[in-house]
Amino acid sequence: MRLVRFIGLLALSIAALLPFGGPAAAAEPGPAPHPSATMSATQLGVVTDTVVCALQANQPQLVYAGAYRLVATGILSSCSPHAPATCSTQAELLIYSKGDGAWLPAGWGNTNYSCPPPAQGSSGSVGCTPSSTTYLYRTRVVATIIYGTTSTASADSASLSAYCL
Numbered sequence: 001m002r003l004v005r006f007i008g009l010l011a012l013s014i015a016a017l018l019p020f021g022g023p024a025a026a027a028e029p030g031p032a033p034h035p036s037a038t039m040s041a042t043q044l045g046v047v048t049d050t051v052v053c054a055l056q057a058n059q060p061q062l063v064y065a066g067a068y069r070l071v072a073t074g075i076l077s078s079c080s081p082h083a084p085a086t087c088s089t090q091a092e093l094l095i096y097s098k099g100d101g102a103w104l105p106a107g108w109g110n111t112n113y114s115c116p117p118p119a120q121g122s123s124g125s126v127g128c129t130p131s132s133t134t135y136l137y138r139t140r141v142v143a144t145i146i147y148g149t150t151s152t153a154s155a156d157s158a159s160l161s162a163y164c165l
Helices: 002-017
Strands: 036-043 051-066 069-078 086-097 102-108 120-126 132-149 149-156 160-164
Touching: 036 132, 051 086, 051 132, 051 149, 051 160, 069 102, 102 120, 102 132, 149 160
Parallel strands: 069 132, 086 120
Antiparallel strands: 036 051, 036 149, 051 069, 069 086, 069 120, 086 102, 086 132, 132 149, 132 160
């Protein structure tokens, strides 16, 4: 029984490293990933001051710690020339639904309200049940900054193909 489970987990680990669709993989389903984004907010007053922040969505990771989990992470990596008054980020794990032709939420993390520097991040994860079918997963990170005005942006990572649901 242990050998069968070990072989199944080994196959799941190897399968997670294979690209979606095999060697001649097709382009990712739309919309195309845009793993980074910038946003700006402006405080008006005697002197106009604008803050620009960079946002990064990391490709989901298949992690094993007693059980498999898919983990999505994203960060608000830097702001220039200084941090805004308020920040928030939230990472979401999306799964591609072939039937709907759309990326749908599979899980998300808590919203992080701290501002950079240094990097301020968020992560979300879901359990992974081994499957004989591959599924595509992507990270979406949504960030908001407030500095006089409010600005919101999102970034979507490249996808990960995994034999789990």
